[in-house]
Amino acid sequence: MKGSILKLLKAQPEALSGEVISKELGISRVSIWKHIRKLQECGYQIDASPKGYRFCGDPDIPYPWEFDEGPATVHYFKVADSTMEIAREKARSGCPDFTVVVAGRQRSGRGRLDRPWSSEEGGLYFTMVLRPPVPPALSPRISFGASLVLVKVLRGMFGIQAEVKWPNDILVGDGKLSGMLSEMEADSDRLSYLNIGIGLNVNNAPSVEGQQTVSLAGLTGKRPIKKKILAHFLSKFSIFMEELPLDRVISEWKRYTSTLNRPVRVVTYNDTTVGIAEDVADDGTLVVRLDDGSTRKVVYGDCFYQNKQEFDV
Ligand code: BTN
Secondary structure, three states: OHHHHHHHHHOOOOOEOHHHHHHHHOOOHHHHHHHHHHHHHOOOEEEEEOOEEEEEEOOOOOOHHHHOOOOOEEEEEEEEOOHHHHHHHHHHOOOOOOEEEEEEEEOOOEOHHHOEOOOOOOOEEEEEEEOOOOOHHHHHHHHHHHHHHHHHHHHHHHOOOEEEEOOOEEEEOOEEEEEEEEEEEEEOOEEEEEEEEEEEOOOOOOOEOOEOEOOHHHHHOOOOOHHHHHHHHHHHHHHHHHHOOOOOHHHHHHOOEOOOOOEEEEEOOOOEEEEEEEEEOOOOOEEEEOOOOOEEEEOOOEEEEOOHHHHHO
C-alpha cells in the first residue's frame, strides 16, 4: 500500500486529497493518514495541508515498497551483521527465489577468503537468494552473470569505464568499486540455493589496507541514488536469470575484463599462483601460464594485478 500511495503522490505535483487517494486505492482515509504518517517517519517528505498530501522528496533508503513493481522480494535492514547470514537463514527456511536482503550498513560485512568487507553507511550491501534449476557445477556461471550484468548497469548508468576482474570484482582503473561473494547449498545434483552478495561503493569511501578503492560518488562527483542502482540491477539481472544464457556468459564476461593477458598473483587459502592470466575457462576457472611454460587452473581465490617489475622479481 505504501508503494501505491507514493506512486499516486509522485505522479501529481499538486496536493492530492485524502478522499481522492482513498477512492483510488479502496481504503479508508484514516488508513491513508496512518500510512502517510509512517512514510513521514521513514524519511519521506510529504506535506500535509487542508488541500491534501503533496510529495516533496524521498530518502535514499531501499525500503521494500520501493521495489513493489520489480521482480524481487526485498527485505531491508537499517543495520545487519552481514546480509549473507540473514540470506542464508531465509534460504534455509524456504524463502522464494529472488529474495533480496539489503542493509544500510553491516557490522561484520564479509569479503572473500574470510576478509572483512568495509560496510559503512553510504555503500550498497545486498545478498540475493536464487534458486535456479541447475546443477551445482554451473553455479559459478551465474556469479559471472551477476558481475557481467552489474558492470553493464554501472557503465550504462554512470558512463564509467568499469571492468570485471576475475572472479567477480568490478574495478575502475586499479580501484575496486565492487566485490561479490557467493554461497550455495545443493540437494544431490540440484542447487538448493545460490546466494550472491554484492558490496558496491556508492557514497562511502572505504579505506582498505593494501587495496586501492573507488566509489561512484568519487568517480562521478555526484551523489548516486543507491535504491535506483539496486532497482535497475535487479531488473536486468532477473532477465538474465529468466534467459539463463549459461553457454555464452563466460565469453561475454571476457569482453568486459581487464584480467586477461596480464601478470597476476592469485591467492587462495593454501597457495599462491603467479603467472600470466591466459584465459577464463567455461567453468569459470582462471587459466594461468606459469614461468616454466605450463598452465595451472585456479578455481577460486583473490587475483592481484602485478606490474611487470614486481612480476620479474
Ligand atoms: C570481496 O570482494 O571480497 C567480496 C565482498 C562481498 C561484500 C558483500 S556486501 C553484501 C554481502 N554481505 C557481506 O557480508 N558480504 C557481501
